[in-house]
Each structure stands twice: as structure tokens, then as C-alpha cells.
Amino acid sequence: MTMLTKQQKKERKRIAEETRSILVERFPRCFCVKGAPKTPLKVGISRDIREAAPDIPRRALRFALADYTSGRTYQRQMIAGAARVDLDGQHAGTVTEEQEADAKAKLAKADRYPAKAGRGSNQERVHG
Numbered sequence: 001m002t003m004l005t006k007q008q009k010k011e012r013k014r015i016a017e018e019t020r021s022i023l024v025e026r027f028p029r030c031f032c033v034k035g036a037p038k039t040p041l042k043v044g045i046s047r048d049i050r051e052a053a054p055d056i057p058r059r060a061l062r063f064a065l066a067d068y069t070s071g072r073t074y075q076r077q078m079i080a081g082a083a084r085v086d087l088d089g090q091h092a093g094t095v096t097e098e099q100e101a102d103a104k105a106k107l108a109k110a111d112r113y114p115a116k117a118g119r120g121s122n123q124e125r126v127h128g
Contacts, residue, residue, distance in 0.1 A: 012063050014059045019056060019064035026053060029089025031068070040084045041065075041093035052087060072110065078103030 004012070023031040030045075032038055042048065046065055046073040049056065068074060086092035 015060050016067035018065040019060040020068060022056060023064060023068075024051075027087045030085055030087045034069060035073065038068075038077055039089075040074070040077055040082055040095050041069065042084045044085045045086070048087050053090070070106070075103040077089070080094050 012046040017034075020031065020034070024033055027049075030039075030041065046061060049061060050058070077097050078100050080095055080097040083091050084093040084095065
């Protein structure tokens with residue numbers, strides 16, 4: 001696994017945020033702005049996005065989806081039985097117990113690391 005430089009991380013974050021803005025604009029029933037409550041996404045939604053929005057580069061989409069789904073706001077919604085949504089905001093499956101356990105493990109791991117300066121504690125921080 002290659003370690004990214006600070007500059008590379010910044011660039012990935014910028015690409016993810018720009019792409020997220022596009023996703024929010026084009027699929028408002030599926031994606032929301034940073035910090036807003038999220039609904040778990042359909043498994044395989046990247047394929048649906050590539051079909052509906054082929055102009056979004058795969059790399060940018062990968063960065064945006066990773067950023068969107070890795071944050072605490074999203075992970076907290078990963079509760080077994082919770083509805084997943086498609087691009088139109090329609091029910092498209094449910095979160096499994098295994099997926100919930102994975103989300104809880106990610107949250108526990110994230111809570112072991114101190115918050116970055118100026119962002120408050122990990123418990124208070126909203127990360128989208």
C-alpha cells in the first residue's frame with residue numbers, strides 16, 4: 001500500500017468534494033450536502049451513477065463515494081434493517097447485520113484517534 005503525501009491527500013479531498021457537489025445537484029434524493037443526515041446507499045450504486053452520469057470520471061467518483069461513505073455521519077446510519085436508497089431515493093435493499101457490525105468497528109477505530117486541531121472531539125465532530 002502506497003502512502004499518500006499531504007498534497008496528494010489534499011488533491012483527493014478537493015476532487016471528492018467537487019464530485020460530491022455534482023452528485024448532490026444531479027441526485028438530490030440520494031446524496032446530501034456535507035453534515036446533513038445520510039441514508040445508506042444502494043450496494044453497487046457506482047455502476048448506476050456511471051450509467052446515469054458517464055461524464056463523471058471513474059477516479060473522481062471513487063474518491064467521492066469513499067469520502068461520502070467513510071464518514072461518521074454515514075456510518076452511524078448503517079443499522080441492520082435500515083433502508084438503502086437508489087439514485088431516485090427509492091428503497092433499494094437494506095443494511096445487513098454484518099454491514100452494521102463493520103460500521104460499528106470503523107466508528108470504534110475512528111474514535112481511538114484524537115480529533116484534528118480546531119475540529120472538536122471525535123464524538124462531537126460531524127464528518128460527512
